[in-house]
Amino acid sequence: MSTHIYETVILGSGCAGLAAAIYAARANLKPIVLEGHEPGGQLSMTTLVENFPGWPEGIQGPQLIENMKQQAARFGAEFRLAHLASADLQKRPFALNLGKETLHARTLIIASGASARWLGLPSEKALIGHGVSSCATCDGFFFSGKEIAVIGGGDSAMEEAIFLTRFASKVTLIHRREHFRASKIMMERVLAHEKIRVLTNMTVEEVLGIEQKEVTGLKLRNVANQKTSVLPVSAMFLGIGHVPNAKMFADQIDLDDDGYVRTRDNVFTRVPGVYACGDVQDRRYRQAITAAGSGCMAALEVEKFLEEHGR
16 A cells, blocks of 8 residues: 655644645645644734734734634645654655654645743743733834833843833843843943843742733842842743754754754755745744745745656
């Protein structure tokens, strides 16, 4: 009995993966989408999305994901609640191990995204989307005129803090150590900004506001003297980086020092027939619309690759 071979498998079900699924399905490639550990990706944890074109009143993140999924399914995309355990990209067709079964595919689109680094607090998790965020560009506007906090000590945190001054009345940058990892120029900009104050040697013990279902403050601990205090804020933004979900490909395609997939011409990896799109390869923009755009590119390249190989 012959093994079924998929024309393309899409790894990930965020904006990049779903856009790729829509285009691949409309090209009659009958893609299968592996939804992964976090179906819908980071957008599924977002509340109101106001910067995705076509929704003048905004749309809830989970609803946008569901709309895209239904659109892809309408054209014949198949969805599977599964994640990739391992892959063999050295043989053709590619072998994709899901644990209990192995899929075979002529092409692969890696749209597995990047997971934001969190502090790991139960109160933090409970308030994601209600004042706790890992994306200043996405959510900063909602806290116009309010006091907010940014957690982190690298350039990402500095950039978030400076960006958020456009909206917030005050930004408090909190770092667990005395010294920062950020570049000198970014640190100078932060220290010179009249809206930003810096707290060092501080860790967040608890995010307050679970009963109110919105952030009301942070319980802080001074690591030098162990004293605790409460900082009243309306939001907490994490600026401690992202972890690309690409470790399973480390020995088969090129990753950079932080684990992001290296691509050329937007979506090409060094393995013919394997493409990467969205946050798994984009460390610069990390927006829903740019992820969707790169998903479109990847699907178009898959279609072209298959045509060139007689499919």
